[in-house]
Amino acid sequence: MVLLRGSIRLVGQASHSTEMLLQALQWKFPFTGNERPDTIPLALLLTSASIGSKRRRSTRTLINSIRSQRTSVSPITSSSSISTNEEVGRFVADQQLTLRNICEGHVPDHILRRIEELGYHMPTEIQRQALPVLFSGQDCILHAQTGSGKTLAYLLQIFSVINIQRSAVQALIVVPTRELGMQVAKVARILAAKSDQPVEENKSCTIMALLDGGTLRRQKSWLKADPPTIIVATLGSLCQMLEKQMIKLESMRVLVIDEVDFMFNSSQVSSLRKLLISYTSINNRQTVFASASIPQHRRFLYDCIQQKWTKGNVVHIHANPIQPMPPRLHHRFLICSRNERHSVLLSLLKSDAPQSAIVFVNEQSEKSKKAGNDPETSVLLDVLKKSHLGGHEILLLEEKINFNSRAASFAELRQGGAYLLVATDIAGRGVDLPDTTHIYNFDLPKDAVHYLHRAGRTGRKPFSQTKCVVTTILTSQERFVLQRYENELMFQCEELFL
Numbered sequence: 190m191v192l193l194r195g196s197i198r199l200v201g202q203a204s205h206s207t208e209m210l211l212q213a214l215q216w217k218f219p220f221t222g223n224e225r226p227d228t229i230p231l232a233l234l235l236t237s238a239s240i241g242s243k244r245r246r247s248t249r250t251l252i253n254s255i256r257s258q259r260t261s262v263s264p265i266t267s268s269s270s271i272s273t274n275e276e277v278g279r280f281v282a283d284q285q286l287t288l289r290n291i292c293e294g295h296v297p298d299h300i301l302r303r304i305e306e307l308g309y310h311m312p313t314e315i316q317r318q319a320l321p322v323l324f325s326g327q328d329c330i331l332h333a334q335t336g337s338g339k340t341l342a343y344l345l346q347i348f349s350v351i352n353i354q355r356s357a358v359q360a361l362i363v364v365p366t367r368e369l370g371m372q373v374a375k376v377a378r379i380l381a382a383k384s385d386q387p388v389e390e391n392k393s394c395t396i397m398a399l400l401d402g403g404t405l406r407r408q409k410s411w412l413k414a415d416p417p418t419i420i421v422a423t424l425g426s427l428c429q430m431l432e433k434q435m436i437k438l439e440s441m442r443v444l445v446i447d448e449v450d451f452m453f454n455s456s457q458v459s460s461l462r463k464l465l466i467s468y469t470s471i472n473n474r475q476t477v478f479a480s481a482s483i484p485q486h487r488r489f490l491y492d493c494i495q496q497k498w499t500k501g502n503v504v505h506i507h508a509n510p511i512q513p514m515p516p517r518l519h520h521r522f523l524i525c526s527r528n529e530r531h532s533v534l535l536s537l538l539k540s541d542a543p544q545s546a547i548v549f550v551n552e553q554s555e556k557s558k559k560a561g562n563d564p565e566t567s568v569l570l571d572v573l574k575k576s577h578l579g580g581h582e583i584l585l586l587e588e589k590i591n592f593n594s595r596a597a598s599f600a601e602l603r604q605g606g607a608y609l610l611v612a613t614d615i616a617g618r619g620v621d622l623p624d625t626t627h628i629y630n631f632d633l634p635k636d637a638v639h640y641l642h643r644a645g646r647t648g649r650k651p652f653s654q655t656k657c658v659v660t661t662i663l664t665s666q667e668r669f670v671l672q673r674y675e676n677e678l679m680f681q682c683e684e685l686f687l
């Protein structure tokens with residue numbers, strides 16, 4: 190398809206917003222304004238079939254916007270097409286753009302300086318693909334490997350839209366567990382801190398963690414006095430506050446549901462639906478869903494639109510779709526009988542000498558509870574404590590221990606030093622402990638999604654090449670189940686013999 194200089198013909202998908210396309214042009218063809226008109230390369234081909242009157246209007250808006258920036262248009266060929274969001278992402282990749290290049294003009298400079306101080310210079314794959322779409326204001330489903338930086342992607346979008354001079358809740362991040370909430374709030378606070386500004390400009394964005402497990406007394410008085418800019422919440426506490434009308438969401442610009450597949454499968458799904466449909470309207474907010482696992486994602490995308498959880502032009506961004514787990518994970522399994530598992534785990538810990546590790550144990554079954562057995566988590570904790578595996582802090586994280594102990598365990602893990610954490614799947618979602626080098630499945634995870642999230646608690650340094658190890662202890666009868674996970678998640682497990 191060839192178009193002559195001075196004319197633009199665009200056949201565009203309604204889902205591509207004007208702003209996003211303009212950004213794509215700006216990346217692909219950096220433009221200073223001093224070029225001679227005939228040297229400015231511009232190539233844009235959008236493919237789509239039918240164009241209704243509404244679409245024609247949005248295409249015309251785009252043409253006008255481009256014309257207002259450029260005086261001339263060169264021939265367009267089909268080889269230089271921008272047809273999907275993925276390609277927009279690829280433009281950014283081709284040009285080796287840094288996070289600053291992508292975020293400049295959207296995210297305040299003090300936040301960009303902060304991410305550089307933290308050592309984040311290059312975007313991860315999901316950040317590369319998602320940030321342009323997020324900045325265009327479209328609703329998004331961020332679907333990418335564990336440990337791939339989805340949190341930073343949605344936080345940068347939040348920082349790009351909030352106005353800290355306004356006293357209103359402008360972003361809400363909903364998470365499944367207290368631990369993940371503490372972590373996300375901490376990252377947001379680190380990014381928002383404005384230490385190098387003069388005092389009068391030092392009004393920074395306020396971030397409230399509204400998480401299950403406390404009395405929420407402090408949050409209630411805070412909400413009465415001055416609403417925070419960003420709230421990170423678990424659904425239980427959030428709904429409690431919404432029902433008491435302690436939180437107003439009219440000014441909310443961005444709603445993030447992290448670990449979205451987990452949230453829709455939890456017992457709180459009705460509260461989640463209510464939040465998405467009744468408390469706020471899709472037209473007044475940008476909705477972002479994130480997870481490393483979205484089973485049947487096409488169906489989910491369809492539901493998002495049908496159920497009006499998102500606007501109709503929601504974009505599903507799927508980074509590394511054929512590799513759902515980070516490639517630097519080395520997967521192993523070891524077959525033994527159930528009563529050999531303690532000694533097998535101890536031998537593995539001795540031979541692997543992990544820097545830090547998480548041992549995943551399944552929740553105690555009702556049958557075992559009724560039989561009066563001790564939960565496997567406590568039994569294992571005792572075994573590990575008695576085994577004198579030098580130097581490791583040995584900790585427990587499970588749902589039924591009280592919230593203070595959970596918080597204490599979590600805080601200790603984050604202080605550094607070697608640890609062995611015995612945990613149920615509560616630690617499987619979102620928890621970011623980048624120093625974890627080894628995962629042990631003391632019990633076989635109950636499905637492939639659980640395997641993926643447990644395994645994903647290691648290998649969480651996006652640009653590192655260091656191998657991390659995931660080992661599953663199983664009985665010979667369970668081998669075929671693990672084989673099924675291997676097929677589903679497209680990875681290979683090596684058999685280990687002690």
Ligand SMILES: Nc1ncnc2c1ncn2[C@@H]1O[C@H](COP(=O)(O)OP(=O)(O)OP(=O)(O)O)[C@@H](O)[C@H]1O
Pocket residue numbers: 288308309310311312313316333334335336337338339340341480481618619620621623645649650651652
């Ligand atoms: N651009 C970047 N460069 C280097 N490190 C990064 C970058 N972005 C994020 N990280 C780091 O990567 C780690 C994982 O990020 P994050 O917790 O957001 O992963 P995630 O995609 O949400 O994973 P999960 O699906 O398991 O929740 C964090 O320790 C974070 O600090």
